[in-house]
Amino acid sequence: GAGVSQSPSNKVTEKGKDVELRCDPISGHTALYWYRQSLGQGLEFLIYFQGNSAPDKSGLPSDRFSAERTGGSVSTLTIQRTQQEDSAVYLCASSSRDRGGDEQFFGPGTRLTVL
């Protein structure tokens, strides 16, 4: 079976532009997570979905960040008016259960560079 996929793998954009990052979780996984990782750092939690709802958006850095999930499957993370500090690798993970200690399966990430 397929793992978690993300697209695009790389995105270079100009400051002020909007970007959309896509995540396709493992089929049947109800929990979906978005993280951000800067070079040499740990992962920073952004948002969690259980089904199509996001009970925890506390990690989103600003109101320029938003995310949605449709059909309990694909999720899109949107960053509006990108800033240079948004440059990072954005990772998506899914899990068959909604407990943080359960194994999370990660996608390969989207490397975002804001010029």
Add this chain to the structure above:
Amino acid sequence: GQSLEQPSEVTAVEGAIVQINCTYQTSGFYGLSWYQQHDGGAPTFLSYNALDGLEETGRFSSFLSRSDSYGYLLLQELQMKDSASYFCALPRSNYQLIWGAGTKLIIKP
């Protein structure tokens, strides 16, 4: 709040044993997870300890002491492919994971 501390870098020799320590502070404890991440790759799950003691999975073992707020990852019979970053992570409430900054493991032949 929650925080985790782990060494930034550990060096070991191929075939040897290495221990990567993790200390944590948390107001509510749900367990301690470990993930491996190769350069340019995605994190992959290694282990999860909710109770004290040692859990063994092949060459990798993970230990937890809740009274000491301490855990470690033990890698035996090191292979060059084990060169990676290793992260400890704290589940917060039921779903969120708080990650340490990671330990880069360098293995020398």
